């Protein structure tokens with residue numbers, strides 16, 4: 001068949017991903033065959049889990065839509081939809097189970113501190129990450145664009161910032177997690193839930209000063225690690241107050 005041209009317009013912060021110096025302009029692509037719209041979007045550098053709405057000549061389509069000649073493609077990220085209502089959204093807005101890639105140890109810890117469920121294996125290969133993601137129905141957190149483009153990824157997010165504090169805010173915002181925050185409920189080491197435990201039960205494991213100063217304890221249901229308010233609590237409460245302040249600022 002003859003070659004033809006399509007025009008892509010990436011909205012919101014999607015131009016961040018586009019591999020072109022003129023990323024804020026409409027991109028023209030010459031095509032020789034009829035690919036899916038997903039393939040063409042990813043060939044521009046934009047991973048499909050970042051795309052929440054695709055319009056072709058103004059009509060919403062899904063990722064498998066085959067591109068025809070001479071069309072205009074509008075691509076929108078989560079949280080930046082056009083004003084008219086459409087139910088053809090491609091992403092789930094609220095998600096509360098994650099798997100993070102090996103470079104995101106600090107982010108994983110930060111999210112667990114807030115009680116969020118984050119599988120993290122410091123030595124996992126990509127293949128193992130994707131398996132855990134599928135098996136446990138988790139959303140993938142990564143700064144590896146190729147990994148996020150993998151065909152088996154349904155829910156995922158590319159961290160814009162390199163810093164754990166900002167990344168934490170990004171994840172809370174993207175997956176609508178402010179109401180899911182439950183500090184002091186999840187093990188920082190192994191991600192298992194913490195359960196209340198009586199002081200008497202763990203008395204012999206405590207250091208002398210801890211025995212004197214603390215009365216409330218929680219124990220990890222996975223690895224047995226013991227937690228008490230003194231170890232992380234005041235810092236954590238400050239952190240949560242900061243997060244709430246941040247979100248009320250951005251909502252204003």
Ligand SMILES: [Zn+2]
Nearest residue numbers: 187190220223
């Ligand atoms: Zn644990």
